[in-house]
Amino acid sequence: MLEGIFTGLGTALMPFNILMVVVGCFAGTFIGMLPGLGPISAVALMIPITYGLDPASGIILMAGVYYGAVFGGSTSSILINAPGCASTVVTSFDGYPLAQQGQAGKALALAAYCSFTGGTIGAIILLFAAPALAKVSLSFQSGDYFALMVLGLTAVAAFSGKGQVIKAMIMTVFGLMISTVGIDTMTGAPRFTFGTIDLLDGVSFLLLAMATFALTEVVMSIMKRQHLEEEPEIDMAALGSMKLSKEEVKEVAPTVARSSVFGFIIGVLPGAGATIASFLAYGMERNFASAKEKLKFGKGALRGLAAPETANNAASTGSFVPLLTLGIPGSGTTAIMLGALIAAGVQPGPRLFVDNPDVFWSVIISMYFGNLVLLILNLPLIPYISRLLAIPRPILIPLILFFSVTGVYLVSFNTFDIQMMVFITVIALFLKLLEFPMAPMLLGYILGGIMEQNLSRSLVMSDGSLDFIWERPLTLTIIVIAFILLFMPLISKLFESRSQKGIEASVNKGEGG
């Protein structure tokens, strides 16, 4: 392992890769601060850039953008009560009241320290957990891989929230359907190309990700007339001190420790991700608090801000475990990273640890740097970065549109791709109006090809019989877990509604008091 850490350090410490972390964190913070654009859109916008980089630098950049965007989302939650993404919604519960009390600086600093600690503790656990898991998974056969893909796909559907499970499963199947367009890699037969040459290569990952997450999100914000809203005015002079007193540090330290480990574990579960982690950590912290402290939640409690901030960063780190070791993304954002890695010729999964140790270790090592950059560089610069929010929306939106469209064009130099992007955006907008989630579709699309290959291999090896599912205990176990996850929504619905009620009650109490 020590050798691996040194390999990772060697790659991550290369000046260019350090630059990537810094640039990624800045770009991510800025994009994450824009209301409506979250980590998924931020990472999607980076894909075209990573095409020109080597895989290690590419994923380092994306990881930097990921943390940056989560942090940026927290910043806008605290300053203007407009969470950039779902995982920072809880941050605004106590962060915004703090800002209203003239303690925005303290809230931002606390958010940054908690993100740093959560991310770092997460990265340390990852350092030990990932190689151990990767070693175990080296013995996997094609049947196990197929079972893993099924697990990944059902998990994402299972964690998609109330009333959304069937919709998420439909979207997963839709993604799998899209993955079958183009030449079949095993037999060479063209499928669903309708005689068009442009479709022989299938629908490109870049195009699909950019259309559904970058273009659609921007167009959706225009459709909701968000560009007509006044630009938020942030009074930089009223930020207040960024220092925390000793008592305050003592108060939040146990919270941070608990939420880090908790967030990481939630993040590791495929499909759960940072949003669920932040909500659950907030609920958990409220339960741990004394009756007197409970009243403070929702009114600017430091612990109420520390818990979700720590948990969402630890969960972001945790979601790299299934990505790096099993090739299954833990969230929509890591799904995009998986696609980008596959496009760069790197196959994440058990073999990544052996075949591309530089990618594997440098990602883990660069996470420390990413957290460090956020703390040392981003925090003091927040007043300046948030000034970018003052760029009028009518100017900013066409620029983002331009970047997403040319991002696709500059890779293929085929204008058909731009028209295809518009077509996919229209479909995605329609599906969003019907409240279908987009991430499962992308996941189905990314995992579709690998799943088909492994299913084919397993079926051919077992002469067409489905025995391979129960012949090996490992395969059977994974399939059983997948089925349990399918029935999880019933259990999680109960659990969620309870913790949700608890959170709502605390917020109401806070407002009432």
Add this chain to the structure above:
Amino acid sequence: MIITKDHIGGLVFLCLSAAYGYYTGDISMLPGDEYEPFNAQTLPNILAYLGGILSIALILTASRDAGDRLSLKGYDFPIVVKLLVLVVLFSVALEWVGFLLSTILFLIGGYWLLGERRVKTLLIASVPFAVFIWFALSQLLDIYLAPGRLFTTLFGG
């Protein structure tokens, strides 16, 4: 009967799955492939059935709450259509007038559509930006950007 978003979504995907299943039959196979345990049609067939079953499940379990009806109120559709048409026009312009000019036109068009009317702002926010991006791509990164068919036709390639 109240038709909600779930019903519409379910019906759309049911039709999609049916069409997908129908075209699965068109996938050409090598002779004898149909007797293989896995061929080019296997997964599409499974997906078509799975899609159909899930769509029916969605229709059957759909919410019947009036609040879940598809409401298009409050959305600004004309501006979205105009912007998407602008993106398509940008793709056409890229081929005919090249990267630099089409970028300037696209940005000015975008700012204009979103309500910016000051000529000075329109030009300042588009021309320097487009020139910078064009310069960075073609001169610094050495990426070949075709000058556009109009110019090659008029002045020769």
